[in-house]
Amino acid sequence: MKETICLNFGKAGFTLGGQLWKLYCIEHSIDLEGNYYGTQKSIEMQGFYKPTKEKKYIPRSIFFDNEDDSLEELQKMGTSKLFSERNVMYGQTPSTKLFCNSLIDQEEMDKYFNCLLKNVEECSNVSEFLFFHSAGGGFSSGFFSQFTEQCVEQFGKKFMCNFTIIPDFDLAEKEYELINTVLCFPTIIEKMSLSLLFENKVLASKCKNISNLDLPTYSQMNELILQPISSLTTYNRFPNQYNLNCHEFLSGLQCYPSIHFPVLNHYPLISTKEKTEKMQVSEEDLTFNVYNPKNCFQNISFGDGYFVNAKLYYRGEIEINKMKQAIAKLQNTNYNKFVNWVPNVYRAGVCEEPPSYSSEGLLTGVKKNVTALTDHGAMKNVFKDMIEKVDKLLKTNLMDNYYQKGIDQDQFLDAVEKLKTLYLDYDELCKNEIGDDLSEDDYEDF
Numbered sequence: 001m002k003e004t005i006c007l008n009f010g011k012a013g014f015t016l017g018g019q020l021w022k023l024y025c026i027e028h029s030i031d032l033e034g035n036y037y038g039t040q041k042s043i044e045m046q047g048f049y050k051p052t053k054e055k056k057y058i059p060r061s062i063f064f065d066n067e068d069d070s071l072e073e074l075q076k077m078g079t080s081k082l083f084s085e086r087n088v089m090y091g092q093t094p095s096t097k098l099f100c101n102s103l104i105d106q107e108e109m110d111k112y113f114n115c116l117l118k119n120v121e122e123c124s125n126v127s128e129f130l131f132f133h134s135a136g137g138g139f140s141s142g143f144f145s146q147f148t149e150q151c152v153e154q155f156g157k158k159f160m161c162n163f164t165i166i167p168d169f170d171l172a173e174k175e176y177e178l179i180n181t182v183l184c185f186p187t188i189i190e191k192m193s194l195s196l197l198f199e200n201k202v203l204a205s206k207c208k209n210i211s212n213l214d215l216p217t218y219s220q221m222n223e224l225i226l227q228p229i230s231s232l233t234t235y236n237r238f239p240n241q242y243n244l245n246c247h248e249f250l251s252g253l254q255c256y257p258s259i260h261f262p263v264l265n266h267y268p269l270i271s272t273k274e275k276t277e278k279m280q281v282s283e284e285d286l287t288f289n290v291y292n293p294k295n296c297f298q299n300i301s302f303g304d305g306y307f308v309n310a311k312l313y314y315r316g317e318i319e320i321n322k323m324k325q326a327i328a329k330l331q332n333t334n335y336n337k338f339v340n341w342v343p344n345v346y347r348a349g350v351c352e353e354p355p356s357y358s359s360e361g362l363l364t365g366v367k368k369n370v371t372a373l374t375d376h377g378a379m380k381n382v383f384k385d386m387i388e389k390v391d392k393l394l395k396t397n398l399m400d401n402y403y404q405k406g407i408d409q410d411q412f413l414d415a416v417e418k419l420k421t422l423y424l425d426y427d428e429l430c431k432n433e434i435g436d437d438l439s440e441d442d443y444e445d446f
C-alpha cells in the first residue's frame with residue numbers, strides 16, 4: 001500500500017481541496033459522510049482514504065488556515081463532515097495578508113506539524129505529498145513555505161507536488177499578492193518534485209469561453225482544474241497495467257533541477273449547455289486536440305520553443321490500439337516540435353476508470369478525456385510576466401512601505417533573483433540545440 005497525503009493551505013486551499021475531495025468521493029462511491037455505497041471496494045482506495053472501525057473512509061487530507069472562516073467553504077459544499085476534525089486546523093490570527101505576518105515560531109509550528117506526523121504514522125508507506133494553495137495569500141504563501149520547508153526536511157526523499165494558484169495580478173487587491181507570490185517561489189523551485197501552476201487569468205478566460213461566464217466564482221474556476229488533477233492522481237487510486245505514474249514525469253534534466261513546471265493541457269472540457277454530440281470523441285480527436293492552445297492551462301504558445309518531454313494521461317474507455325495509432329500519427333507530423341537532442345517521443349498511460357462529474361457543475365460528463373504534461377521552454381513566459389511586474393514595482397517606492405511592514409528586503413531580492421534564474425533555465429530550453437553545459441548523457445528519461 002502506498003499512501004498519498006494532501007495538504008491544503010488558506011482559503012483557496014480549502015475551496016479547491018474541498019471540491020477535489022467531493023469529486024474523489026463520486027469517483028470512489030463514498031458519500032459526504034465517508035460511507036462507501038459502491039459494490040466493488042478496492043484496496044487502493046486506502047491510499048487516499050483511511051478506513052475506520054466504524055467502516056467510514058476518511059480522506060488523508062489536512063487543511064490549515066489562520067482563522068476559521070474557511071470552514072464555511074467546506075460547509076457550503078457539504079464536505080465538512082467528510083474530513084476528520086483533527087485534520088482541519090486553524091490559528092487565531094485574523095487575515096494575515098502578508099507572507100511575513102503568517103510566519104510562526106517553532107513551538108506553534110510543531111502543533112501543526114504534529115497533525116501531519118499523526119497522519120503519516122497511520123500510513124504504511126507514504127509515497128507522496130500533494131500541496132494545494134494560492135501563492136497570493138499571506139497565509140497560503142508564508143505559512144505554506146514554512147510548513148513545506150519542514151516537511152521536506154523531514155520527508156525529503158518523498159515525491160512532493162504543488163498545485164498552485166497564481167493570482168491575476170491585474171485584478172489582485174494590492175501589489176502584496178505579487179510580493180507573496182514571489183516570496184513563496186524559492187520553496188517551490190527548490191523543494192518540489194513537480195509543480196503545476198494555474199493562473200487565475202487563464203481560468204477566468206476559460207470560464208468565459210466554455211460557459212460564457214463573465215464573472216465566474218472561485219468554485220467555477222476551480223472546477224476546470226479538477227479533471228486534470230483527478231487524472232494525474234489516478235495511478236494510485238485506480239492502478240492498472242497501462243497507468244502512467246506522474247512521478248515518472250520528471251524530465252531527468254540533471255543539470256536543470258528547476259525544470260519541473262510542466263505546461264498542462266486537458267481535453268475536452270464541455271459546458272453543460274453544449275450539444276451532446278460533442279461528447280463523442282475519438283482517440284485521434286483527443287490526441288491532436290489536447291495540444292490546441294485553447295486547451296492549455298497556461299497563457300503560452302507552443303510555437304515559442306520546443307518540446308523536451310511529453311506525457312499523455314488518457315482516461316476512460318480508450319482503445320489502446322487506436323490510441324497508439326493516434327500517437328504514431330502525431331509523431332509523424334510536425335504538429336509539435338521537439339528539441340533536436342531528444343527523439344520526439346510521447347509517453348502515454350491510460351486509466352480505464354472513466355471521469356466523473358458533479359451534477360451541479362459547469363461541465364458536462366464525457367466518457368473519455370486526456371491530460372498532457374509537457375516540459376517546454378515557452379513556460380518561461382509565465383515567469384517573465386511576473387518578473388516584469390516585480391521589476392516595475394521595484395522601480396517605485398512602494399516596496400519601502402512593505403519593508404517597513406516586515407517584508408525582509410534581502411529575502412525578497414533573493415527570491416526575485418531565483419525567479420529570474422528559473423526564467424533563464426526555461427529560456428535555455430527554447431533553444432533547439434544542446435547548451436554548452438548540457439550533454440545527451442544528461443538527458444536520462446528517453
Ligand SMILES: Nc1nc2c(ncn2[C@@H]2O[C@H](COP(=O)(O)OP(=O)(O)OP(=O)(O)O)[C@@H](O)[C@H]2O)c(=O)[nH]1
Pocket residue numbers: 009010011012013015016065066094095096097098102133134135136137138139140141165166167168172177200203218219221222
Ligand atoms: N482559483 C482560485 N483562486 C482563489 C481562490 N480563493 C482565493 N483565490 C485567490 O487567491 C488569492 C488569495 O489567496 P487566499 O487563499 O484567499 O489567501 P489566504 O492565505 O487564505 O488569506 P490571507 O492570509 O488573509 O491573505 C487571491 O488572489 C484570490 O483571488 C479559489 O478558490 N480559487
